[in-house]
Amino acid sequence: MRTKQVEKIRIFSLGGVGEIGKNMYVVELDxxxxxxxxxxMFPEDEMLGIDKVIPDISYLVERQDRIKAIFLTHGHEEHIGAIAYVLKKIAVPVYGTKLTLGLAESILKEQGITNAKLIEIRSDSEIFFDKAKVTFFRTIHSIPDSVGISIHTSQGAIVYTSDFKFDQTPYGKNRxxxxxxxxxxxQGVxxxxxxxxxAERPGYTGSDTLVAQEIADVIYNADGRVFVAxxxxxxxxxxQVLHAAKQYGRKVAVVGKTLHKVMDIAVRLGYLHLPEKVTISIYDIDRYDDKELIILTTGGHGExxxxxxxxxxxxxxxVNIKKGDTVIVAASVMPGYELIFSKTIDSLYRAGANVIYRERKVHVSGHGCQEELKLMLNLMKPKYFIPVHGEYRxxxxxANLAKAVGISEERTFLIDKGDVIEFRNGVARPGGKVPYGNILIDGLGIGDVGNIVLRxxxxxxxxxxxxxxxxxxKEAKKIIAGPEIISRGFVYVRESETLLDEATKIVANIVNKCLQTYVIEWSSLKSNIREALSQFLFEKTKRKPMILPIIMEV
Amino acid sequence: MRTKQVEKIRIFSLGGVGEIGKNMYVVELDxxxxxxxxxxMFPEDEMLGIDKVIPDISYLVERQDRIKAIFLTHGHEEHIGAIAYVLKKIAVPVYGTKLTLGLAESILKEQGITNAKLIEIRSDSEIFFDKAKVTFFRTIHSIPDSVGISIHTSQGAIVYTSDFKFDQTPYGKNRxxxxxxxxxxxQGVxxxxxxxxxAERPGYTGSDTLVAQEIADVIYNADGRVFVAxxxxxxxxxxQVLHAAKQYGRKVAVVGKTLHKVMDIAVRLGYLHLPEKVTISIYDIDRYDDKELIILTTGGHGExxxxxxxxxxxxxxxVNIKKGDTVIVAASVMPGYELIFSKTIDSLYRAGANVIYRERKVHVSGHGCQEELKLMLNLMKPKYFIPVHGEYRxxxxxANLAKAVGISEERTFLIDKGDVIEFRNGVARPGGKVPYGNILIDGLGIGDVGNIVLRxxxxxxxxxxxxxxxxxxKEAKKIIAGPEIISRGFVYVRESETLLDEATKIVANIVNKCLQTYVIEWSSLKSNIREALSQFLFEKTKRKPMILPIIMEV
Structure with a gap:
């Protein structure tokens, strides 16, 4: 089956470059x-009160009749977490491997979407479109059933590796x-x-098989309960934890809603082997000796x-930590969460636990380091290169690694969100910008918290x-109630009574003066109050609370 | 000169353990x-709006007539920054080396304290008190004139190393x-x-002399301007930067108030050698070629x-970054500042700079790693050990390092702030707790922001x-103005008019119903409004804004 010639290819990102999270890449073939x-993406500190961030997809919504497919590369939230929001606006088939679709389906179900068209692929599937054949290749990542994707066109293949590392001795059956x-x-990329x-880390990411040995070793040597987070x-x-439990005769109690959900799906679809009689309910842990227990846990959002x-x-x-517990923190720190991470380690030590986190290799990243990235570049030998999935640095x-393996700077594009790279006759050049942005999700609100609210x-x-x-x-031209001043988050009132008394007097003066004028201008009255109070409070306290004058008229 | 017998020694920390910053240790000899x-301490994220934190010294204030001396070990803010707040409450002589006192004096001046009794010591000074001889020993740290302190008593010496590393080839004349x-x-510690x-880092902290070479090398090879932060x-x-500038014929423009202040003091007191004709004003940089310039900078608080x-x-x-600039970030990340750090690196790259930070050794810590800490333990061979200056972990x-060099767990005390260790006849045991705490400084307010305001x-x-x-x-028993609802930081109003309209109706209903009752209970009216609105808004938005009902009576 042959695909048609493609004249113009456009590639851009709506999320995932200049940041960690909310990955979304778009390939246009004519x-x-x-x-x-x-x-x-899980929000950074400065996005106060925000639960999640998703890419602005208005560009796609406006062109939805042209969208042929959404491909999901693996089941991590940073790659599938926005699928419900997208499918609410765009009806389009979704392709993914079995586990990926299983996890995506559970997200869709939570959001009440039941009519999605989900098409299961395998790593050897070939999907034919008008102008492209799409194939996949298995990769090693921290979740099974991860694939890279290759869009074969008449100008050559466009390859997206997604998250990967090259583990030569991977754990389990993944290869x-x-x-x-x-x-x-x-064939030509x-x-x-x-x-x-x-990309900033030299060398290789370690092997998951060594991690399995290390975790097993810690569990074997632990005198009391073992917590694995x-x-x-x-x-x-x-x-790895389930196997080690089986090996050393411990029971595993699972704590955390998201963890339960993921394990249910992975077991049901055959991606997680549950050894017989290993798991127990957390409510039954008192029936076992400490030396017989492993508590496997994650918190909200699965972190x-x-x-x-x-x-x-x-x-x-x-369940709570007690003296003698061993805690294995099998995770690395997400950017922006360093302080929470180290504070938690501190609390664990204070609670008397033996904490295993950095000095022993109980975790490795799911992403390849410099040598692995260079290997991928050398395998693919691309004509053009777009580094994605990461902060700008x-x-x-x-890009520097690409240069080292012989891909010149002119052939590497350091793109920001919305930057289009256009290909004609196999030659690339910048192709303008498409609209992009962050949609903030706060509770049930999608996008109703904008910059003003955040400010x-x-x-x-x-x-x-x-x-x-x-x-x-208005008639009597006088104050009939107030001024009353109420503060929150400014000063503790009992200690600042005189300060607020003085402030009240200032307001009364301004209002009375204003009432004597012929035409009362409310807006200028409000701004007069704001300015006078702001100045007074800054002089007295060097602080700048938000000042909100409310004038009620009778 | 002999000192008297001491019966009871008490040691505790009012700051600096279980945290990084606000170091304050107290030694009581009878x-x-x-x-x-x-x-x-510079505040962590969760202390919203707070500028600085200092130790609560009420224990000392209540016993000020018994305080014989304050010793300052070196000129860092985390060791001298609260000196003005302390001296405002306690009149007591302050001992320190020349540079340390120079920096302390400038803090005191800023806070309007001119009558402090500052007593300069040298590392070979011996100061005699009733029950102790106090001596000092020079240490290597990132600021010159750093000393450790030794309080020699009849039960043995109490030694506080303060911040140190063992650099065998230190930069400059420090030894x-x-x-x-x-x-x-x-003699017996x-x-x-x-x-x-x-203490968590294996090996040795690198030498400042190698850092000097590395910085000089980067400066030598830079094509354009060099920024050093x-x-x-x-x-x-x-x-190091000033010397490299001299060596390679560059001029140094200094940007930043705190940096100017520190350099002024260090030059005046002879701790910083200013090569001739090296510094220029930042306003003159346009007169020089890019290759002739170094911009040395720090921001607010000197970070x-x-x-x-x-x-x-x-x-x-x-001055702003342009393409071709080289930026040397000669600093490590403070805990809690990781995100700001990496975001800044990103912005520098985006602005076109060549950023030198981690891959080349342009900075080393001023604190010793595990091998150095063990060396100190082996030199001092203490009977008892209290690890200080750091988070609990x-x-x-x-403590684990101490165990490795032969100081048993029973002789090591992992103290929290306020925990007293008491010594009698050379034998230590826990001695209760003294009051301690955080005093938050926000603008001019010292301690008026407490837990309620922060919450x-x-x-x-x-x-x-x-x-x-x-x-x-009250008379007419009816609403004469309002209800009016104003929100800030909740939703963007234009998009939520109907939501707030509905909320207004709910409030009007509650108020009207209340007005029909015989006795109007204001407090229950307020809590009714709060509850009804809270429930309504949570259902509609899954958010929980603070709700503040204000009832005005006429």
Missing amino acids: DDIFVIDAGV ADLGKMAQIGE LCLLSDSTN CYASNVTRIQ PMSALARMAKQAHKQ MQKAH DRRLLSQDGILIVVVTLS | DDIFVIDAGV ADLGKMAQIGE LCLLSDSTN CYASNVTRIQ PMSALARMAKQAHKQ MQKAH DRRLLSQDGILIVVVTLS
Whole structure:
């Protein structure tokens, strides 16, 4: 089956470059649009109160009749977490491997989407579209059933590796399709999009098999209970713990909703082997000796630290840390979470636990380091290279690696979100910009928290708020109630009575003066109050609370 | 000169254990109190809007007539930054080396304290008190004139190393008093308090001399301007940059108030050698070629990143990053500042700079790693050991090192702030607890921001605030103005008009119903409004803004 000639190819990212998370890449073959991944990002500190961030897909929504497919490369939230939001706006078939679709389906179900068209692929599937044949290659990552994707066009292949590492002794049955990657490279890769997460780290990411041995060793030598905290999505790590438990005659109690969910799906679909009689309910742990127990846990969002922190502070509903426990933190720190991470380690030590985290190799990254990234570049031998999946400095470091293996700077594109790279006759050049952005999700609200709301939250978080209420009689031209001043997050009121008394007087003066004028201008009255109070409070306290005058008229 | 017998020694920390910063240690010899260091801490993320944190010294204030001396070990803010707050409450002589006192004096001046009794010591000074002889030993740290302190009593010496590393090839004239340390150890150390900052890191901290070579090398090879960002207090690093500038014929423009202040003091007191005709004003940089320039900078509080971030974003008043600039980040990341650090590196790359930070050794820590900490333990051979200066996990790691060199667990005390260790006849045991705490400084306010205010700021930062105002006529028993609902940081109003309209109706209903009752209970009216709105909004948005009902009566 032959595919048609393609005149113009456009590649861009709606998420995943200049950041870690919310991966979404778009490949356009003339009029046909292909979307790869639909991830969420967990917000950084400065996005106060925000739960999740997803890519702005208005570009896709406006062109939805041209979209042929969404491909999901693996089951991590950063790659599939936005699928429900996308399918609510765009009806388009979704392709993925079995485990990936299983996890995606559970997200869709939670969001009430039941009519999605999910098409299961295997790593040897070939899918034919008008102008492309799409194939896949198995990769090693921290979740099974991960694939890279290759879009074969008349100008050459466009290859997206997604998240990968080259583990020569991987744990379990996963193997990377090395031969297939080499073959794709031999046939001619027009453009490679590859994972930059660990592009700043020299050498190789360690093997998961060594991690399994290390975890088993810690469990074997532990005198009491063993807690293992990992990401809920790290099916490989979970499998290692289950096997070690079986080996050393321990029972595993699983704590955490997300962890339960992922394990259910992975077991049901055959990606997680549950040894017989190994798991027990957390409510039954008192029936066993400490030396017979492993508690496997993750917290909210499936990340490892929040539940551990509660357990260390004796505030968890089901199980808490006690002296003699061993805690294995089988996870690395997410950017922005360093402080929470180290505070939790501290609390665990204080609670008397023996904490295993950095000095022993109980965890390795799911992303390849510099030598692995270079190997991928050498296998694929792309004409053009776009480092993706990472902060700008990681993309930059990845570009340097490409240069080292012989891909010149002119053939490497350091793109930001929305930057289009256009290919005609196999030659690339920048092709303008498409709209992109962050959609913030806060509770049920999708996109209703914008910059103004965030700015207000930031202001409120710094010096609090001061509310001034006064009720006026328009007719009588006088104050009939107030001014009343209420503050929150500014100063502790009992200690600052005189300060607020003085402030009240200032407001009363301004209002009375205004009432004497012929035409009362409310807006200028409000801004007068705001300015006078702001100046007064800054002089007295060097703080700048938000000041909110409310004038009620009768 | 002999000192008197001491019956009871008490040692505790008011700051600096279980945390990084605000170091303050107290040694009591019967009734005589000695205070070592008086530092500030820069707040962590969760202390919203707070500028600085200092130790609660009410224990000392209540016993001020017994305090004999405050010793300052070196000129870093984390060791001297609270000296003004302390001297405002306690009049007591302050001992320190020349540079340390120079920096302390400038802090005192800023806070309007001119009558402090500052007594300069040298590393060979001996100060006699009733029950102790106090001596000092030179250490290597990132600021010159750093000393450790030894309080010699009839029960043995109490030694506080303060911040140190063992650099065998230190930069400049600094040398550690190795011989003196060994001698103190030989004479008998009752208790050692040593720096735990890098207790988790194996090996040795690198030498500053190699750093100097590396910085010089980067400067020599740079094609354009070179920016060097470091902590203002890192006099050693500043000296290295000045020398390299001289060597390669570049001019140095200094940017940053704190940096200017520290350099002024260090030059005046002879701790920083300013080569002739090397420094220029930042306003003159246009007169020089890019290849002739070094810009040395720090930001607010003397930390390196904030000014760099502004320069990268083209938002600095004096100088901005352009393509071709080389930026040397000669600093490590402070805990809690990881995200700001990596975001700044990103912005620098985006601005076109060549950023030198991790892959080349342009910075080393001022604190010794495991091998150095063990060397100190072996030199001092203390009977008892208290790891200080660090988070709990660092103290714990330091305790493990002590165990490895033969100090048994029973002789090591992992103390928290306020925990007293008591010595009688050379034997130690826990001695209860003294009051301790954090005093938060926000603007001019010292301690007026407490837990309630912080909790409010945290709530406000998550989902904002919703203010409900209604004016009632008590006589007419009816609403005469409002209810009016105003929100900040909750939702963007234009998009949520119907939501707030509905909320207004709910409030009106509750108020009207209340007005029909015989006796109007204001407090229950307010809590009814709060509950009803809270429930309504959570159902509609899954958010929990702070709700503040204000009832005005006429």
